Amino acid sequence: ADKPNVVILATGGTIAGAGADASKSATYQAAKVPVDKLIAGLPTLSAVAQVRGEQVFQIASESFTNEHLLTLGKRVAQLLKQSDVDGVVVTHGTDTLEETAYFLNLVIHSDKPVVVVGSMRPGTAMSADGMLNLFNAVNVAASQDAHGKGVLVTMNDEINSGRDVSKMINIKTEAFKSPWGPLGMVVEGKNYWFRLPAKRHTINSEFDIEKIETLPAVDIAYGHGNVSDTAYRAFAGQGAKAIIHTGTGNGSVSNRVVPALRELRSQGVQIIRSSHVNAGGFVLRNAEQPDDQYDWVVAHDLNPQKARILAAVALTKTQDSKELQRIFWEY
Numbered sequence: 001a002d003k004p005n006v007v008i009l010a011t012g013g014t015i016a017g018a019g020a021d022a023s024k025s026a027t028y029q030a031a032k033v034p035v036d037k038l039i040a041g042l043p044t045l046s047a048v049a050q051v052r053g054e055q056v057f058q059i060a061s062e063s064f065t066n067e068h069l070l071t072l073g074k075r076v077a078q079l080l081k082q083s084d085v086d087g088v089v090v091t092h093g094t095d096t097l098e099e100t101a102y103f104l105n106l107v108i109h110s111d112k113p114v115v116v117v118g119s120m121r122p123g124t125a126m127s128a129d130g131m132l133n134l135f136n137a138v139n140v141a142a143s144q145d146a147h148g149k150g151v152l153v154t155m156n157d158e159i160n161s162g163r164d165v166s167k168m169i170n171i172k173t174e175a176f177k178s179p180w181g182p183l184g185m186v187v188e189g190k191n192y193w194f195r196l197p198a199k200r201h202t203i204n205s206e207f208d209i210e211k212i213e214t215l216p217a218v219d220i221a222y223g224h225g226n227v228s229d230t231a232y233r234a235f236a237g238q239g240a241k242a243i244i245h246t247g248t249g250n251g252s253v254s255n256r257v258v259p260a261l262r263e264l265r266s267q268g269v270q271i272i273r274s275s276h277v278n279a280g281g282f283v284l285r286n287a288e289q290p291d292d293q294y295d296w297v298v299a300h301d302l303n304p305q306k307a308r309i310l311a312a313v314a315l316t317k318t319q320d321s322k323e324l325q326r327i328f329w330e331y
């Protein structure tokens with residue numbers, strides 16, 4: 001009874017996946033196993049925390065929508081207000097895990113631990129990684145020393161910041177990396193911390209899930225050789241309030257696309273330059289493109305999918321491009 005209370009909010013993904021036999025590490029169905037069965041499969045959890053589960057969704061994370069983010073965020077906030085909840089774990093598919101973790105990091109006003117976790121192999125596979133990842137997540141969520149560090153992600157024994165972490169490869173269990181390194185490690189139920197997040201998050205965020213009812217449409221268009229402006233114009237035509245430009249290199253923009261982006265900006269659409277370089281981008285204002293002159297915003301080190309999350313959250317509060325740029329520097 002003196003153990004911390006941890007609630008596991010289950011949303012589906014491979015951590016709840018099942019394959020036809022133990023050799024199937026990549027061929028399986030995600031989002032099959034209910035949360036109570038996941039918890040029952042890990043009896044050692046009871047030595048760490050009083051754990052209970054809630055099935056919020058049962059989906060593969062590539063099908064996550066803004067509505068899923070809002071529903072999940074509101075439930076996390078509600079639970080953390082309760083004095084009988086010490087921490088929350090969210091089980092999640094890995095495909096959009098980095099988006100949900102960043103979203104929660106921006107909008108949850110609590111210093112209690114929130115840990116998002118998934119797995120690369122279904123529980124039915126040999127060397128399945130979900131059990132240990134979940135055990136680590138519950139350990140971190142139950143820890144006093146995880147308070148105030150923002151939303152965390154435990155995969156492959158590392159503790160990463162939900163802001164920074166990204167799925168870098170789709171077949172290895174060592175799939176999640178932060179361009180600036182992990183915050184720490186969790187080994188045999190003990191946390192080892194090495195650094196702290198420098199960006200604003202959770203309790204120091206100006207955004208609050210309780211004040212957000214909808215998220216505006218923000219779309220992502222990909223830059224590459226021989227690119228056309230068709231996607232950008234189509235997104236704007238369908239009502240996008242901001243377009244994340246997944247630029248080449250420094251977030252550069254082809255001269256085949258620049259005129260369309262200037263035109264869309266003059267019509268009120270926010271243009272946000274990010275980069276698709278693999279190790280994480282570093283897009284600077286007025287480098288490669290005259291952002292001051294064109295009134296564009298840079299995503300700096302946020303990858304396009306994280307830039308979409310921050311833009312959508314920020315646009316619930318401001319339509320001003322300078323404010324938007326301040327927010328991109330601070331979060």
Ligand SMILES: NC(=O)C[C@H](N)C(=O)O
Nearest residue numbers: 013014060061093094095
């Ligand atoms: N490893 C995974 O969880 C992948 C799965 N497609 C998902 O994101 O739900």
